[in-house]
Amino acid sequence: MAFTDNCDIFASFHEDGVNRVINHVRRQRPSLFNYATAAIARDPRRLCEPIQAHPIVGIRNNPLATIVDLLPIPGTDFGLDFCVQLSDLRIDFHPGDEFALPPELNPLPAQRLAIRLRVCIGLACPPNDIVDQLISPPNTRPKDDRQDRETPKPLRPVPFRELRCFCLDAFATGGVRIRTYSGKPYLEPFLSGFEIVDIKPDGLEAALECYVKLILSLVVLPGLRTLLEATELDIIKNKVKVVVTPMPTSATLPNNPAIENDQLKAFAKIEVI
Amino acid sequence: MAHLTIAANEKTFGKIFEAARDTFAFDESDSGSFGPFTASYDIEAHLEGGSVDLRGDGTVLVDELDIKWDKIDLTLGLNIPQICVGGFCIIPTPFGCALRAPKLCVFSANPDISVKLPLGGITSELSVAGRLVTRYFVDPARPVGMNDWDAQDTSPPLFNRWQIFLDPEFVDIDPIDVADTVGDLLENAVDDAVDNILGFLPGWARKLIKGILGPIIDLIRDILDIPDDIQEWISDLLNVSFGLLDIIVQFVLEYFADKTPITYIEDPFPILEAVANPNGPPPPMLVPVKVPIRDFKVFNTDTEMVIEANVA
Numbered sequence: 001m002a003f004t005d006n007c008d009i010f011a012s013f014h015e016d017g018v019n020r021v022i023n024h025v026r027r028q029r030p031s032l033f034n035y036a037t038a039a040i041a042r043d044p045r046r047l048c049e050p051i052q053a054h055p056i057v058g059i060r061n062n063p064l065a066t067i068v069d070l071l072p073i074p075g076t077d078f079g080l081d082f083c084v085q086l087s088d089l090r091i092d093f094h095p096g097d098e099f100a101l102p103p104e105l106n107p108l109p110a111q112r113l114a115i116r117l118r119v120c121i122g123l124a125c126p127p128n129d130i131v132d133q134l135i136s137p138p139n140t141r142p143k144d145d146r147q148d149r150e151t152p153k154p155l156r157p158v159p160f161r162e163l164r165c166f167c168l169d170a171f172a173t174g175g176v177r178i179r180t181y182s183g184k185p186y187l188e189p190f191l192s193g194f195e196i197v198d199i200k201p202d203g204l205e206a207a208l209e210c211y212v213k214l215i216l217s218l219v220v221l222p223g224l225r226t227l228l229e230a231t232e233l234d235i236i237k238n239k240v241k242v243v244v245t246p247m248p249t250s251a252t253l254p255n256n257p258a259i260e261n262d263q264l265k266a267f268a269k270i271e272v273i
Numbered sequence: 274m275a276h277l278t279i280a281a282n283e284k285t286f287g288k289i290f291e292a293a294r295d296t297f298a299f300d301e302s303d304s305g306s307f308g309p310f311t312a313s314y315d316i317e318a319h320l321e322g323g324s325v326d327l328r329g330d331g332t333v334l335v336d337e338l339d340i341k342w343d344k345i346d347l348t349l350g351l352n353i354p355q356i357c358v359g360g361f362c363i364i365p366t367p368f369g370c371a372l373r374a375p376k377l378c379v380f381s382a383n384p385d386i387s388v389k390l391p392l393g394g395i396t397s398e399l400s401v402a403g404r405l406v407t408r409y410f411v412d413p414a415r416p417v418g419m420n421d422w423d424a425q426d427t428s429p430p431l432f433n434r435w436q437i438f439l440d441p442e443f444v445d446i447d448p449i450d451v452a453d454t455v456g457d458l459l460e461n462a463v464d465d466a467v468d469n470i471l472g473f474l475p476g477w478a479r480k481l482i483k484g485i486l487g488p489i490i491d492l493i494r495d496i497l498d499i500p501d502d503i504q505e506w507i508s509d510l511l512n513v514s515f516g517l518l519d520i521i522v523q524f525v526l527e528y529f530a531d532k533t534p535i536t537y538i539e540d541p542f543p544i545l546e547a548v549a550n551p552n553g554p555p556p557p558m559l560v561p562v563k564v565p566i567r568d569f570k571v572f573n574t575d576t577e578m579v580i581e582a583n584v585a
Contacts, residue, residue, distance in 0.1 A: 002280070002282070002574065002576045002577050003278065003280035003577060003579065004281065004282035004285075007282075008281065008282055008285040009279070009280070009281050009282075009285060010278070010279065010281075011277075011278065011279045012277070012278045013276065013277055014274055014275065014277070016584075017275075017277055017583065018276075020564075020584040020585070021544065021564055021584055024544075024562060024563070024564050024565075024584075025544070025545065025562050028560060028562045028563065029545065029559060029560075031551060031552070031559065041552070056421075056422055056560050057560070059420070060422065060556060060559075060560050061555065062550070062556065062560055063550065063551070063552045063559075066551045066552065067551070067552045240289055262274075263274075270281075270288075272288040272289060272292045273292075
């Protein structure tokens with residue numbers, strides 16, 4: 001059977017290649033995978049996990065981490081330094097054979113992919129002697145609500161000696177589908193399952209998983225939609241361009257894109273322009 | 274199994290071929306000296322028709338592709354032996370000539386006449402069979418040790434690239450066959466040119482010189498050593514002396530097979546463009562993310578063309 005029996009153009013991406021691409025992105029653009037407050041970003045040795053960046057990152061003076069605001073301590077003008085690092089991210093296309101899924105998500109259904117990710121979080125918790133010094137004296141001045149509302153003070157970082165780090169392993173399952181919005185086809189990822197490993201009590205784990213699923217389904221994944229209409233490719237440089245549109249599914253092409261045989265497969269028709 | 278597989282069916286490959294064919298344009302001019310005369314050409318051609326066939330033995334046949342010669346202007350520079358009339362003595366004396374008739378010489382320039390033969394509007398047929406191959410290109414202008422990001426930033430870019438060519442195994446081209454009216458065309462053009470040259474002479478002198486010359490075309494034949502079949506001589510001049518066939522074959526091969534790849538991809542291949550530094554400058558931009566491509570290969574069956582590659 002030929003690749004193009006049911007289409008003009010066929011493309012497939014094997015999970016091994018996709019995982020290598022992810023690794024290249026992580027090394028060349030570490031700021032996509034690492035988030036830290038300014039104090040930690042300036043001194044990456046304090047991060048929970050060491051960052052193995054490509055030499056070009058240092059040569060071009062690119063940041064290792066994206067700088068984020070301090071984590072506020074409500075009721076004070078103090079904020080905590082912290083970092084969030086996506087230290088492992090792997091993809092497994094059906095059948096699931098790249099890594100073991102937790103029982104809640106196993107086995108991986110047909111036409112689905114699984115993602116394993118490891119998130120490490122570090123919080124700059126100060127020792128007690130420093131906390132004692134930060135406790136403010138009683139406020140004897142009359143309270144001025146209007147001034148408090150109109151002039152928010154910048155947060156002051158709480159001094160710290162080291163980060164308290166922990167890592168969470170999480171798994172997600174989902175797929176990729178073509179959906180039409182306002183008459184235009186979009187390639188969009190979707191989430192079907194999410195599992196955080198080893199958080200107790202179970203209620204906390206369930207609540208956290210619910211919250212993360214909502215964030216992913218409503219915010220992150222819609223942002224990854226790709227409009228498929230009139231995707232123009234320069235096939236022969238500066239001479240021939242083609243417009244690629246997805247093949248509609250049919251009895252002979254039941255899934256497009258298809259996730260099978262450890263690959264993500266796409267079937268398209270083209271128009272030469 | 275390859276990390277990346279892309280396949281295009283034969284119909285798609287044919288459409289891409291047709292689009293590439295329609296962008297083909299050939300424009301060439303040159304001149305040369307061939308003993309008693311000089312010649313130059315100015316030609317323009319484009320491609321039409323033809324078909325592409327993916328074959329089961331892994332080759333691609335581009336069949337019966339028409340080379341449409343939109344313009345073949347052949348200019349011949351002819352050097353006619355100098356002819357002088359007059360200068361004879363009207364009143365001879367024992368001490369020499371007292372009065373001479375005025376002496377007029379023509380054809381003293383080199384070349385004396387230049388005639389342009391517009392031979393365009395003809396068609397040659399070309400067939401090429403070859404195999405799709407990949408080659409790795411490293412720009413010779415790229416300094417040793419230059420990193421891939423600096424190579425991309427230069428103008429023009431000096432990045433390495435994987436290229437796809439049609440490596441020809443067989444090329445067949447019909448010779449340029451000029452029309453059989455070319456003899457009349459040449460005779461009329463030369464006759465007009467001679468009339469122009471002699472235009473400054475009084476009528477009696479023009480008649481005298483043309484009488485001396487005899488039929489112009491016979492004179493040109495004698496000068497150029499042209500055989501009876503002028504059509505064959507012109508064709509031979511274009512095809513063999515100028516080697517236009519070789520030039521067009523070379524150009525087509527370069528277009529499809531040698532210098533001009535069918536397509537190429539950068540290596541490493543940029544998958545994420547440079548974006549603004551989320552932390553603010555400096556630096557203003559983050560480097561693009563590039564993925565090294567290895568084991569890039571292309572092949573075809575009788576139904577489709579397939580490209581495979583791995584990510585290093």
